[in-house]
Amino acid sequence: MSNAYERNHRRDIGESTGPALVGVINAGSSSLKFTFYEGDRPILSGQVDGIGVRPSARATGADGVALDPPYLGQTPSAAPAEALPALIEWAKRKLGDRRLEALGHRVVHGGLRYSQPQRVTPALLAELESLIPLAPLHEPHNIAPIRTALALRPDLPQVACFDTAFHRSMPEVAQAFALPRALYDEGVRRYGFHGLSYEYIASVLPDRAPEIADGRVVVAHLGNGCSLCGLRGRKSVASTMGFTALDGVPMGTRCGDLDAGVVLYLIQQKGMAVEDVADLLYRRSGMLGLSGLSSDFRDLLASESPHARFAVDVFCYRVAGYIGSLAAALGGLDGIIFTAGVGENAAQVRAAVCRACRWLGLELDEAANRLHGPRISAAGSGVAAYVIPTDENLMIARHARALLGSAGTSSASAGDL
């Protein structure tokens, strides 16, 4: 990006006065999601998908009204961070005289060191660069927009919020692979991800599910990416995701846990290149690989195909199996929370998982489940079950405000919390 470009755009990132906003950026390998918050209220949000291939953008204003999305120019951006200047220019026009107080970013990996969000400094950025080998598919895309925004507005506070941070409370036995100790010491461990989602759920549990809030709870974050987390006293004690976001339950296109011998077989016996194995495990497995049809549960649940049915059955079997495993880590189970796209919307999946957890004392209320709860366990069930929508972006906005010491949240806009 040229200096002239930066000079021209500096005034475009909320240097005006007016109500203070926090912007949240969640950049992936081909998408960039954003939300601008006034207090806890999202007043502008949207996403750019298909970056590098066929970018398309959509946006909504306060109260979910659809807006004309940002124009991304005629030359498609090669990477999500390249869409940021156009997005900011567009947001500035939409936000009028409101003042941007800070940007919060979702960053997948905080390594061993970070159990809390951090204010962005050049030293922090250098440290995050050093974590790229731990998350090569995600971390570079998370860091790039931080650098872009830093170049455009060096004075604008930025906060990095890590998906691993919430899990730093896991005991060491839950972090260890049975590999030589030296690898553990150099950081080859189970870290766990989706921490911002679990932290949000933990923050609302006293309000939404008070009778189990401080007990032994499994949260099932089932979206495109899927994992489960064991909470005791609202702290993470175990996660189904490990060293990378490939572990645990099967996902849209990721395989979930896999006998490491399969990877050796693919390389040694089938002669697959390492990049091809990575592509297979990350992009061609999971629901897509099993069904041969789609990675999207809406397609699978609507399909007559026996392979689609089988994919969903495998998924529910593995989720239920992990709930049993996490119950063992927790020393018992008081409740299960379903969240994220599949967990919040797919009643059939929740029903199959809950029926498989009957042995734990869970009795499903089928009618409540069809209505998406929020409570979906029957009266008198030994284990409670709830559907609670997650909100990772709001968690990031709150962290940014808290770290910068701003009161920020007005009672008028505090929403449902």
Ligand code: ADP
């Ligand atoms: P991400 O991990 O990208 O944030 P989401 O949490 O939005 O993903 O979950 C996306 C997935 O949720 C979709 O791929 C789809 O499988 C599933 N999903 C969304 N809505 C429904 C629905 N009504 N019924 C079943 N599955 C749904």
